[in-house]
Amino acid sequence: MSLLAAFDIGSSGxxxxxxxxxxxxxxxxxxxxxxxxDGRPYRARQVEFSALMKPGSPGSGVAVSSIVxxxxxxxxEYRPGHPKANASGYVEMPNxxxxxxxxxxxxxxxxYQMNIEAMNVSRQLMLKTLDLGR
Amino acid sequence: MNAVPQYDxxxxxxxxxxxxxxxxxxxxxxxxxxxxxxxxxxxxxFADVLKAQMEGTLPSTEVSMTTTHAGHIAxxxxxxxxxxxxxxxxxxxxxxxxxxxDVELSEFTKNSVMTEAALGFLSxxxxxxxxxxxxxxx
Numbered sequence: 001m002s003l004l005a006a007f008d009i010g011s012s013g014x015x016x017x018x019x020x021x022x023x024x025x026x027x028x029x030x031x032x033x034x035x036x037x038d039g040r041p042y043r044a045r046q047v048e049f050s051a052l053m054k055p056g057s058p059g060s061g062v063a064v065s066s067i068v069x070x071x072x073x074x075x076x077e078y079r080p081g082h083p084k085a086n087a088s089g090y091v092e093m094p095n096x097x098x099x100x101x102x103x104x105x106x107x108x109x110x111x112y113q114m115n116i117e118a119m120n121v122s123r124q125l126m127l128k129t130l131d132l133g134r
Numbered sequence: 135m136n137a138v139p140q141y142d143x144x145x146x147x148x149x150x151x152x153x154x155x156x157x158x159x160x161x162x163x164x165x166x167x168x169x170x171x172x173x174x175x176x177x178x179x180f181a182d183v184l185k186a187q188m189e190g191t192l193p194s195t196e197v198s199m200t201t202t203h204a205g206h207i208a209x210x211x212x213x214x215x216x217x218x219x220x221x222x223x224x225x226x227x228x229x230x231x232x233x234x235x236d237v238e239l240s241e242f243t244k245n246s247v248m249t250e251a252a253l254g255f256l257s258x259x260x261x262x263x264x265x266x267x268x269x270x271x272x
Contacts, residue, residue: 003155006162013166020169049170051163058156058218059163062170111168114235118162121246125158128253129151133260 003126005060010119012052012061017112019064020047024105031096034084042094044070044101070095141188147256149187153180154249160218161242164233171229175221175238183217192217 023045030042050065072095080089160176167173186192193216199209223232265271 003158005159006155009159009162009166016166017169049167051167051170051173058160058176058215059167061163062166107169111235114165114168114239117239118165118242121242122158122162125155125246125249125253128250132253132257133264134257 003122003129005057006122007119009059009061010115010122012063013115014112014119016047016049016062016064017108017115020108021105021112023047023067024101024108027096027101028098028105031094031098031101033094034082034091041074041092042096043074044072044094044096046070072097139188143255143259146188147252147259150184150252151249151256153178153184153187154245154252157245158242158249161238161245164221164238165235165242168231168233168235168238171231173231173233175223175233176218177221177241178217179219 027044030036033042036042045067047064048066048068049062052060052063054060074095075093076090077093078089079085079091082091085091157178157180160178164175164177183192197211197213199206201208221232221234221237223234224237225234226232
């Protein structure tokens with residue numbers, strides 16, 4: 001059933017975008033975390049999307065293939081009194097870029113809405129198909 | 135010879151509906167992959183594919199090699215669906231993604247309206263046949 005496949009594709013898009021929103025929320029929440037479980041400052045994370053392909057089908061949605069940590073240099077902040085300050089008084093802060101995170105968040109929420117829209121339409125069409133011949 | 139090809143309305147409606155839902159799946163997949171780097175938006179040329187399907191001239195997706203010796207292996211390969219084409223992007227993105235959400239969403243909406251139309255035609259045909267069988271106007 002092609003329309004049922006449209007539901008699976010839509011839901012794969014929803015979960016991928018939801019994971020992107022989660023990662024963005026984690027980045028924003030940890031924008032000031034000077035140390036994580038490993039004692040190092042938090043590094044911004046990004047999701048990597050990849051298209052799911054099955055032979056003989058036009059495509060079967062999207063998946064998060066991996067979550068990568070940003071290689072951007074850590075932000076150095078001058079705080080001589082801080083316990084984590086180095087010899088010259090600088091503290092390594094997370095490399096989270098708030099502007100990038102906000103843009104990512106808006107883009108993810110728009111894509112999420114779009115997938116919901118597509119699923120809603122497919123649902124209506126399916127209900128109409130069930131009424132065929134009445 | 136007829137200028138307009140005459141098809142059986144039931145099988146035509148069925149084929150049109152199948153193809154519409156297939157296209158719905160393609161466009162939904164484009165929308166789901168609107169943020170996937172390197173993803174190329176795809177689509178079908180609806181009228182051409184429907185015509186080919188009605189006339190049975192759709193190219194096969196199976197490719198096999200001829201075996202001329204007992205030790206040969208036929209080696210069946212499934213080709214990419216020949217009906218699927220690539221969308222020409224009007225604003226290519228830097229990450230290689232060619233999904234334009236506005237275009238895809240409007241095509242998606244158009245396709246769903248057309249699906250409803252196909253459903254309406256099929257429904258009318260079925261109702262007509264039912265009233266011919268029962269003798270009751272529906």
